[in-house]
Amino acid sequence: METRLDLTTLNEPQVEAVLHGPGPLVVFAGAGSGKTRVIVHRIAHLVLDHGCPAWRILAVTFTNRAAGEMKERLDRLVPGAARDLAVGTFHSTCARLLRRHSQDLRLSRDFAIYDDADQKAMISRVLKDLSLDEKRIPPKMVASIINQAKNEMQGPEDVPLTGLDAERIREVFREYEKRMAKANALDFGDLIYQMVRALEGNEALRMQLAGRFVHLLVDEFQDTNHAQFRLVRALASVNRNLLVVGDDDQSIYRWRGADRRNILDFRRYFPDAQIVKLEQNYRSTKRILRVAHAVIEKNVDREPKQLWTDNPDGSKIKVLRCGSERDEAEIVVRAAREQVSAGKPLRSLAVFYRIHAQSRVLEEALRAARIAYRVVGGVRFYDRAEVKDLLAYLRLVSNPEDDISFLRVVNVPTRGIGKTSIDRLLDDAATQGTGVWAAAKRAAESKNGSPIAKFVELIETLREKAPALLSEGAKPSGEALGLADFARLVLTESGYEKSLTDENTAESDARLENLASLVGSMQEFEDSEGEDRPSVTAPSLATPDDAPSEKPGLLTRFLETVTLQSEPEDANGDKKDQVTLMTVHAAKGLEFPRVIVVGLEEQLFPFRGVNEGEGPEELEEERRLAYVAFTRAEESLTLTWATSRYVFGNLRLGTISRFLDELPLQDIEQRGEGTSPRPFTESPYGSRSSSFGGYGGSSGGGSSGYPSSGSSSYDKGSMPREGSLGYGDGFTRRSLHGIAPIKSEPPKEKEIAGFKKGMKVRHVRYGVGKVYSVEGGTPPTVTVDFPGHGTKQIVAKYLEPA
DNA sequence: GGATTTTTTCTTTTT
């Protein structure tokens, strides 16, 4: 075919996918096989060679970052085309479409989007109002049931529930839905669920939308859940030009309802779909691919396949045994220094871990070594209390029915609206069957000048000041107030800023700074939206004939962007020269010349939670996760594990991950220097913490026989059976036997603030008890067994020796 | 009624 697009940089199957004609196509794209390249080239091809207007092409991704990257790369290929292209995550795309068609769907155009915390707050409210015990029916559990149900396109009436509390939970679900509707709020699951309901239940709407998008491209299709599949099916139902791309080996969101069958059985729903397989890897060395393959090939539920590459063998994969998580962090620091001394940028080094909690130690070490780093995800900026407070004010202005936001800020800063007044409001709302805002207005009317009346007035005044921000069509009255200016106004008028300024502590200063940076990001948003350049992550989804008045206001759009992206866009984030730290999940889709994966221990990676039975499915997903982690590396891959680690502030022994034991010996290089594993200095049994059970629990238990005398020499006799480093599973494992860990701390007899195990102590309330264990930490705590009161954890300073 | 201090709980992974 004659093309204006340069296709000489693509291999044969890639070209096939790019030039594919009408009809469905599924591309199986292995790690590093040029998946994004294919999508971007195909879009460019559709625009350049078929003259398809960019706004009639919809590309859907899972993360904002992937959406952004797609736009960027398209813009380089076809300058200008990216502007009109509809690219976004599943969630942002649905949010946009729902707003645009809100009238048809009997939804408020300015509906709020509730994140997990908001959702949990709402569930707690419902539980309280139905007088159900949060201990018996934890909000978290209900949330997970509700989310799962929506992923499966089930509502309260058709979700299958079993168990004693099944009907109670169903009632909570039902009531939750009512409250959400009343609050003009949708949760994450709703965005997809409601959109699918709308499309499937409204023929005209489906024809309109599916007719509008001539081409539909979906990335990471292996991670779609049932609802998302139905969405794609509906949107592709008219033109059927559907391209889905994915790799079943990289499916890592089973817990979120992802179903690999969606890609594996794609032809069941689209029997005429063509199939293209991309199997050449351009990213990694041969050794890295072999090591990654060694882990993934053990999966039973998997299509056998193997990536190949023309790249060199590369250096051996380093497998390092460390004495503790601090030693692991030291490895990271050393690697960063090596980068610098080798004249390579820090940005080419990335560190992956299984869970966020592992980042702190790494951060501390890097900070101490004065090495620039950034953490992707983790403690989110938008999760900080002060940021949530300001956002709650803004949300309340945008949508006064938002009960959760109302309750969050009604007394922040304190304005004399205490528990009693709030309970009265809630009571009134419940008996009158209205939202809290309406109840507050009633209260304000009946009692002029009351604190509640003042608060209602505050919100209403703020609303009046920003008509242009609330509705795009509205004419700005007088001088138009900008988004950032408005936020500043909220901060002063509410007294929030003053309360922080008055506090005048290091912490309040930090909060003010965070608020300033939030306002700054609002300014940025305002500037980029003002130019009418669709922001990178927000698909415009606007057709030329859309009336402007249908467009939600700037404030609503900002709030949506903020909720649907977990962290503020940092335009230079990738450009700054710093080491990147993130979870393996966050790493999907990225690549780095040098990668370190830490914490490769049983129970941690593969992860095993508290009461999860170790089902084969879970383990297979952990393998895919490891596969994703390893295949991010281009040239150098280092894998570390630690023989001991603090979990929850308690020391746990770790055993080497089975994944490391499975690696081909000729491709790895093992190291571990220093002294013996750090012994237990406190009881691993029976203490409160051991009920956590998961990490290091049973399999580490056999290791408590380590000497607690400070032998610094490697004491073979004290090790568990020859050839097995304390694996409690009865398997003897080869490798790493006899290799001592890299550095380790000398054993210490734990004595915290003068307390030792076994001694008698006195407490003001509980009287005399016996010290069960000392925990350390800040503040130092001691577990004490008080006869008649049971075992308590007490901060050391409230105890005295008896 | 509200702030402060103390105790308990919590942790996989994310839109």
Add this chain to the structure above:
DNA sequence: GAAAAAATCC
């Protein structure tokens, strides 16, 4: 070892 919840103090 932090955040939420509960208990206690003012």
